[in-house]
Amino acid sequence: xxxxxxxxxxxxxxxxxxxxxxxxxxxxxxxxxxxxxxxxxxxxxxxxxxxxxxxxxxxxxxxxxxxxxxxxxxxxxxxxxxxxxxxxxxxxxxxxxxxxxxxxxxxxxxxxxxxxxxxxxxxxxxxxxxxxxxxxxxxxxxxxxxxxxxxxxxxxxxxxxxxxxxxxxxxxxxxxxxxxxxxxxxxxxxxxxxxxxxxxxxxxxxxxxxxxxxxxxxxxxxxxxxxxxxxxxxxxxxxxxxxxxxxxxxxxxxxxxxxxxxxxxxxxxxxxxxxxxxxxxxxxxxxxxxxxxxxxxxxxxxxxxxxxxxxxxxxxxxxxxxxxxxxxxxxxxxxxxxxxxxxxxxxxxxxxxxxxxxxxxxxxxxxxxxxxxxxx
Amino acid sequence: xxxxxxxxxxxxxxxxxxxxxxxxxxxxxxxxxxxxxxxxxxxxxxxxxxxxxxxxxxxxxxxxxxxxxxxxxxxxxxxxxxxxxxxxxxxxxxxxxxxxxxxxxxxxxxxxxxxxxxxxxxxxxxxxxxxxxxxxxxxxxxxxxxxxxxxxxxxxxxxxxxxxxxxxxxxxxxxxxxxxxxxxxxxxxxxxxxxxxxxxxxxxxxxxxxxxxxxxxxxxxxxxxxxxxxxxxxxxxxxxxxxxxxxxxxxxxxxxxxxxxxxxxxxxxxxxxxx
Numbered sequence: 133x134x135x136x137x138x139x140x141x142x143x144x145x146x147x148x149x150x151x152x153x154x155x156x157x158x159x160x161x162x163x164x165x166x167x168x169x170x171x172x173x174x175x176x177x178x179x180x181x182x183x184x185x186x187x188x189x190x191x192x193x194x195x196x197x198x199x200x201x202x203x204x205x206x207x208x209x210x211x212x213x214x215x216x217x218x219x220x221x222x223x224x225x226x227x228x229x230x231x232x233x234x235x236x237x238x239x240x241x242x243x244x245x246x247x248x249x250x251x252x253x254x255x256x257x258x259x260x261x262x263x264x265x266x267x268x269x270x271x272x273x274x275x276x277x278x279x280x281x282x283x284x285x286x287x288x289x290x291x292x293x294x295x296x297x298x299x300x301x302x303x304x305x306x307x308x309x310x311x312x313x314x315x316x317x318x319x320x321x322x323x324x325x326x327x328x329x330x331x332x333x334x335x336x337x338x339x340x341x342x343x344x345x346x347x348x349x350x351x352x353x354x355x356x357x358x359x360x361x362x363x364x365x366x367x368x369x370x371x372x373x374x375x376x377x378x379x380x381x382x383x384x385x386x387x388x389x390x391x392x393x394x395x396x397x398x399x400x401x402x403x404x405x406x407x408x409x410x411x412x413x414x415x416x417x418x419x420x421x422x423x424x425x426x427x428x429x430x431x432x433x434x435x436x437x438x439x440x441x442x443x444x445x446x447x448x449x450x451x452x453x454x455x456x457x458x459x460x461x462x463x464x465x466x467x468x469x470x471x472x473x474x475x476x477x478x479x480x481x482x483x484x485x486x487x488x489x490x491x492x493x494x495x496x497x498x499x500x501x502x503x504x505x506x507x508x
Numbered sequence: 509x510x511x512x513x514x515x516x517x518x519x520x521x522x523x524x525x526x527x528x529x530x531x532x533x534x535x536x537x538x539x540x541x542x543x544x545x546x547x548x549x550x551x552x553x554x555x556x557x558x559x560x561x562x563x564x565x566x567x568x569x570x571x572x573x574x575x576x577x578x579x580x581x582x583x584x585x586x587x588x589x590x591x592x593x594x595x596x597x598x599x600x601x602x603x604x605x606x607x608x609x610x611x612x613x614x615x616x617x618x619x620x621x622x623x624x625x626x627x628x629x630x631x632x633x634x635x636x637x638x639x640x641x642x643x644x645x646x647x648x649x650x651x652x653x654x655x656x657x658x659x660x661x662x663x664x665x666x667x668x669x670x671x672x673x674x675x676x677x678x679x680x681x682x683x684x685x686x687x688x689x690x691x692x693x694x695x696x697x698x699x700x701x702x703x704x705x706x707x708x709x710x711x712x713x714x715x716x717x718x719x720x721x722x723x724x725x726x727x728x729x730x731x732x733x734x735x736x737x738x739x740x741x742x743x744x745x746x747x748x749x750x751x752x753x754x755x756x757x758x759x760x761x762x763x764x765x766x767x768x769x770x771x772x773x774x775x776x777x778x779x780x781x782x783x
Contacts, residue, residue, distance in 0.1 A: 207685040220683035234687035
């Protein structure tokens with residue numbers, strides 16, 4: 133893995149005032165991969181990106197690019213380019229000149245500049261926009277210009293700082309596909325920052341989950357979804373019911389007052405653990421069948437499925453089911469062994485995974501505007 | 509509906525229309541009227557044709573105006589840039605310091621420069637003499653006149669440039685660096701073009717009063733550097749020749765409009781700016 137690393141972050145620590153933003157961060161980024169830094173506001177993901185770009189000097193640690201430290205290399209000498217959150221296009225230049233900006237600085241012959249700009253504008257589907265004024269473009273079009281401008285100088289690594297944050301949902305989905313296509317076609321490394329877990333899962337080769345300036349987990353999207361390392365990751369990626377449990381034996385766990393077969397082993401006897409059950413992995417069965425029974429306390433129609441909150445012995449579970457179950461009805465629940473994921477206890481234990489105060493509105497409130505992140 | 513809102517707009521706008529008519533349009537009409545009439549009110553082109561003997565004064569005014577404007581620009585641009593790079597609190601203090609002299613009367617400021625520049629009792633020469641250095645003749649020179657213009661009008665150059673620069677998006681500068689721009693390249697290709705609207709309004713706000721000023725040249729130039737403003741003032745205050753004064757004003761106005769148009773042609777077109 134080390135042989136193909138294009139960027140290595142070694143023991144990076146950053147403090148703004150008395151706020152520790154990054155704490156001894158280590159990360160290897162492989163050449164040509166699509167890697168996403170994922171985490172809530174203030175987790176240090178944007179700071180990490182700005183360190184790679186050279187806009188922030190870490191207090192400790194160093195960035196290795198292609199085997200060489202770039203500690204004292206200013207941003208304009210690094211082979212990385214950034215897509216900024218608000219695009220940062222030059223309003224005094226038209227689309228063509230924006231894309232040509234980096235090429236002109238490099239004193240490339242005019243003919244070649246024209247070729248490259250046309251090629252880039254075709255790549256981002258903006259053919260014929262050459263003479264257009266930046267301010268006359270929509271958000272999505274500005275975003276494309278920003279991508280063309282960064283790619284025109286042929287970076288080895290493209291840094292993307294929440295590039296789709298300002299776009300509406302439909303456009304965002306289209307751009308996700310398009311960005312992934314561009315990355316694969318050009319075969320360059322993308323380092324992508326987002327707080328949107330769905331975006332991270334659908335685009336990335338590797339996802340780096342961060343919180344509190346510390347990497348919580350690095351893995352493929354499937355790894356971090358199916359095998360979250362701790363309660364924070366389990367909660368942040370998708371929906372999770374997280375319960376206190378005890379490992380009775382290898383492949384046998386007790387939680388919610390019942391025993392369950394599972395696939396996890398290697399824990400101490402009776403070790404206290406966190407148990408993760410995804411809402412879509414619980415089967416609703418008639419009362420009396422299955423291992424658990426509970427009362428439906430709320431039902432939300434989500435289109436593909438119903439999202440129901442079920443009270444099981446005082447703990448509120450979220451369960452996704454395609455069948456309708458009325459509020460107040462009693463149901464039985466069955467969980468297959470491979471639907472249960474066991475995690476070691478961590479500092480996050482007990483903080484997440486109970487849906488007693490759950491509502492969609494609440495979820496949005498607890499996700500403040502990503503724009504305000506880390507700038508203060 | 510449409511007509512209704514238009515009539516309401518008219519009602520609300522009427523005080524401004526009256527204001528404009530009374531204090532902008534009417535005076536302009538008077539200027540034109542006086543320019544082409546003699547003391548008895550009869551039509552004449554004599555006033556305008558008499559202007560040729562003031563040509564050197566016009567040229568000197570424009571020349572001094574250009575020099576003062578350029579000096580202001582050279583001083584103001586880096587100053588505005590440096591202020592805009594500071595933290596917000598320091599910015600506020602520095603802007604206050606720039607504005608502070610404008611709170612004092614223009615006359616007092618110009619008198620103070622007389623006291624500073626004078627040969628015998630001047631502060632600078634007094635200081636030089638106390639060091640045993642030879643005195644330097646400064647008052648009543650073109651240097652003193654231009655100094656007075658630069659001193660008085662500098663804030664009008666700093667402020668518009670500063671306010672444009674303070675609003676420049678930091679991330680735009682970062683984007684320029686990111687694309688390979690060194691510090692100098694970023695200033696040349698990014699900061700200067702984006703601050704052009706401020707530069708243009710700064711030039712306008714300094715050049716216009718510099719060309720038409722009358723008091724500075726009398727006090728600091730000692731009458732040796734008659735500017736067109738002085739000539740106009742004399743027509744009204746001493747000769748009571750309102751007609752010639754009006755004709756001079758009219759020509760000055762036209763000259764200023766032409767200079768502005770020329771400047772906008774060179775700097776303005778592609779930036780799409782307003783004065």
